[in-house]
Amino acid sequence: xxxxxxxxxxxxxxxxxxxxxxxxxxSLKLNPKFIVFLIGDCNIINSLINKEDYHLLKRLxxxxxxxxxxxxxxxSEAIFNSKGSxxxxxxxxxxxxxxxxxxxxxxxxxxLGLSKLLIKxxxxxxxxxxxxxxxxxxxxxxxxxxxxxxxxxxxMLVQFAIMGSIMAETVLNISYPRVALLxxxxxxxxxxxxxxxxxxxxxxxxxxxxxGYIEGNDIFAKKTDVVVCDGFVGNITLKTxxxxxxxxxxxxxxxxxxxxxxxxFLESLTRKKIISNFSxxxxxxxxxxxxxxxxxxxxxxxxxxxxKAFAIAxxxxxxxxxxxxxxxxxxxxxxxxxxxxx
Amino acid sequence: xxxxxxxxxxxxxxxxxxxxxxxxxxSLKLNPKFIVFLIGDCNIINSLINKEDYHLLKRLxxxxxxxxxxxxxxxSEAIFNSKGSxxxxxxxxxxxxxxxxxxxxxxxxxxLGLSKLLIKxxxxxxxxxxxxxxxxxxxxxxxxxxxxxxxxxxxMLVQFAIMGSIMAETVLNISYPRVALLxxxxxxxxxxxxxxxxxxxxxxxxxxxxxGYIEGNDIFAKKTDVVVCDGFVGNITLKTxxxxxxxxxxxxxxxxxxxxxxxxFLESLTRKKIISNFSxxxxxxxxxxxxxxxxxxxxxxxxxxxxKAFAIAxxxxxxxxxxxxxxxxxxxxxxxxxxxxx
Numbered sequence: 001x002x003x004x005x006x007x008x009x010x011x012x013x014x015x016x017x018x019x020x021x022x023x024x025x026x027s028l029k030l031n032p033k034f035i036v037f038l039i040g041d042c043n044i045i046n047s048l049i050n051k052e053d054y055h056l057l058k059r060l061x062x063x064x065x066x067x068x069x070x071x072x073x074x075x076s077e078a079i080f081n082s083k084g085s086x087x088x089x090x091x092x093x094x095x096x097x098x099x100x101x102x103x104x105x106x107x108x109x110x111x112l113g114l115s116k117l118l119i120k121x122x123x124x125x126x127x128x129x130x131x132x133x134x135x136x137x138x139x140x141x142x143x144x145x146x147x148x149x150x151x152x153x154x155x156m157l158v159q160f161a162i163m164g165s166i167m168a169e170t171v172l173n174i175s176y177p178r179v180a181l182l183x184x185x186x187x188x189x190x191x192x193x194x195x196x197x198x199x200x201x202x203x204x205x206x207x208x209x210x211x212g213y214i215e216g217n218d219i220f221a222k223k224t225d226v227v228v229c230d231g232f233v234g235n236i237t238l239k240t241x242x243x244x245x246x247x248x249x250x251x252x253x254x255x256x257x258x259x260x261x262x263x264x265f266l267e268s269l270t271r272k273k274i275i276s277n278f279s280x281x282x283x284x285x286x287x288x289x290x291x292x293x294x295x296x297x298x299x300x301x302x303x304x305x306x307x308k309a310f311a312i313a314x315x316x317x318x319x320x321x322x323x324x325x326x327x328x329x330x331x332x333x334x335x336x337x338x339x340x341x342x
Numbered sequence: 343x344x345x346x347x348x349x350x351x352x353x354x355x356x357x358x359x360x361x362x363x364x365x366x367x368x369s370l371k372l373n374p375k376f377i378v379f380l381i382g383d384c385n386i387i388n389s390l391i392n393k394e395d396y397h398l399l400k401r402l403x404x405x406x407x408x409x410x411x412x413x414x415x416x417x418s419e420a421i422f423n424s425k426g427s428x429x430x431x432x433x434x435x436x437x438x439x440x441x442x443x444x445x446x447x448x449x450x451x452x453x454l455g456l457s458k459l460l461i462k463x464x465x466x467x468x469x470x471x472x473x474x475x476x477x478x479x480x481x482x483x484x485x486x487x488x489x490x491x492x493x494x495x496x497x498m499l500v501q502f503a504i505m506g507s508i509m510a511e512t513v514l515n516i517s518y519p520r521v522a523l524l525x526x527x528x529x530x531x532x533x534x535x536x537x538x539x540x541x542x543x544x545x546x547x548x549x550x551x552x553x554g555y556i557e558g559n560d561i562f563a564k565k566t567d568v569v570v571c572d573g574f575v576g577n578i579t580l581k582t583x584x585x586x587x588x589x590x591x592x593x594x595x596x597x598x599x600x601x602x603x604x605x606x607f608l609e610s611l612t613r614k615k616i617i618s619n620f621s622x623x624x625x626x627x628x629x630x631x632x633x634x635x636x637x638x639x640x641x642x643x644x645x646x647x648x649x650k651a652f653a654i655a656x657x658x659x660x661x662x663x664x665x666x667x668x669x670x671x672x673x674x675x676x677x678x679x680x681x682x683x684x
């Protein structure tokens with residue numbers, strides 16, 4: 001059996017090992033191929049796993065660390081003081097080839113900074129990007145960058161398009177996926193200079209199915225499989241979606257029933273069904289952003305992820321290994337031979 | 343009686359006079375103070391109003407024009423060829439003091455360009471901005487810029503904050519409204535340079551209740567009354583909200599009932615109630631963007647507005663006159679005496 005070896009930062013995130021350990025146990029049970037290096041406070045972890053099956057635990061290797069990197073200090077300070085932290089050890093295991101992919105729910109900027117330092121960007125990649133999967137009306141879409149780079153020049157946007165395209169091909173299993181640039185209109189002259197220039201280059205890349213610009217209201221209309229934007233816009237768009245979804249859930253839960261009393265039960269079932277239709281918009285369902293453009297897969301989990309959500313991030317890490325996403329990106333970037341533009 | 347005189351572009355928008363004329367009739371009936379100059383094809387308009395009361399029609403003055411400005415040509419070309427168009431005549435009436443405010447459902451860029459040319463920006467205003475009202479959990483919020491300026495420097499963001507604050511004070515009737523800059527994090531060091539610099543200036547403006555940065559997921563959490571961002575981000579954020587709301591409506595409508603057959607009616611009522619709770623997110627409910635920073639009020643209606651939605655845009659125009667929004671902006675901008683920053 002070919003094993004998939006993951007290193008997981010067990011200390012980061014809002015809930016730390018309390019959520020991460022059960023998520024790992026759940027994943028190990030479901031996937032007999034998984035081997036997990038878990039970096040965290042061994043005392044706490046042991047207290048959380050002492051009832052688990054001995055054979056299962058053979059695939060869980062504990063590494064001691066009780067240092068979490070604080071996001072209250074500056075990025076450079078955090079990286080300078082990162083030695084021995086759970087996040088850094090998790091990344092070092094991947095760097096050293098002991099694990100094939102890393103998962104962390106730690107601070108995005110620190111995870112990105114340390115990943116660039118330890119795992120290194122792929123040759124030819126200008127800047128790694130954060131990508132995630134969002135639900136559309138039919139099927140899912142990939143959106144990137146979600147905040148790894150708040151300013152993105154032309155070349156970066158083109159590379160994001162290529163990376164997103166590979167992610168859609170592999171993770172979403174779409175052949176020749178449609179790629180669009182997020183903009184304020186459909187006409188060629190619209191938007192910012194970096195977007196217009198990226199559009200010109202993408203039109204000439206034969207191995208990318210570039211379809212042009214889309215607007216914000218088209219993100220979920222399944223007009224495209226990949227949405228490309230700079231990290232500032234991507235971050236605000238994603239968080240706006242999360243915020244408004246939360247409001248909708250609250251509205252549905254709190255809206256009064258008009259049914260006779262004896263049908264309260266059925267009424268609440270119907271309402272639950274409506275909410276479950278929306279659940280794809282719940283952050284629990286699409287937790288996990290891929291840090292694309294690094295030599296090895298790194299997955300960022302939402303800091304507030306619960307057990308179910310963290311298990312999704314673990315699944316993404318496994319998919320990244322299986323689908324050889326870094327290798328495929330490297331290949332396609334090389335072949336694209338993107339021209340230099342200002 | 344003090345009349346409110348509006349000039350309305352009757353030819354623009356997706357549906358033209360078919361929607362605009364009934365919306366005007368509805369508004370005239372509800373508001374005995376309204377006088378409307380309607381610019382459009384008099385034959386068509388007359389066929390739409392020939393059953394209306396003679397006294398009512400005394401407050402509707404028709405001006406002939408059947409030229410609509412196409413958004414297919416370049417902005418400069420559209421403006422060059424604008425003479426005699428319904429939009430231009432509507433704006434000229436405001437310029438010449440014959441009407442107090444203008445409403446158009448035409449192309450945003452052309453309306454903005456022509457407004458700057460004819461109505462002129464207020465003294466001291468760097469660039470006018472597009473602002474609208476969005477529903478939050480409790481009460482409404484103002485968001486700007488929505489696309490008048492795709493790049494916004496520090497000074498513009500500060501002016502947007504001041505203009506948005508006045509709009510919240512007057513239109514939403516909030517005293518000392520909270521104003522926030524939309525950003526990718528709450529910490530001071532986060533985001534783009536223009537935002538960070540605008541934040542520094544806003545902190546020192548004593549007549550603005552500046553509360554710092556908010557993220558996308560906080561837009562609807564009622565943490566602020568005014569959300570300030572550049573036009574690129576604002577446009578994409580607003581359209582993303584519209585797109586996702588549309589999906590939610592579809593989901594609710596299409597989700598299957600679990601009720602016994604005889605309760606179908608009550609079930610559908612409950613569902614309608616849920617949808618009506620959401621209806622504030624419907625573009626019909628918050629149609630109408632204020633073009634802030636001009637010498638006179640100009641309101642942009644959504645191109646796809648229906649009768650109800652267009653009537654809301656008319657109401658906004660009347661509010662702009664009543665609340666003297668341009669005068670108040672002019673005053674506050676002058677008092678703020680914004681320092682020049684790079």
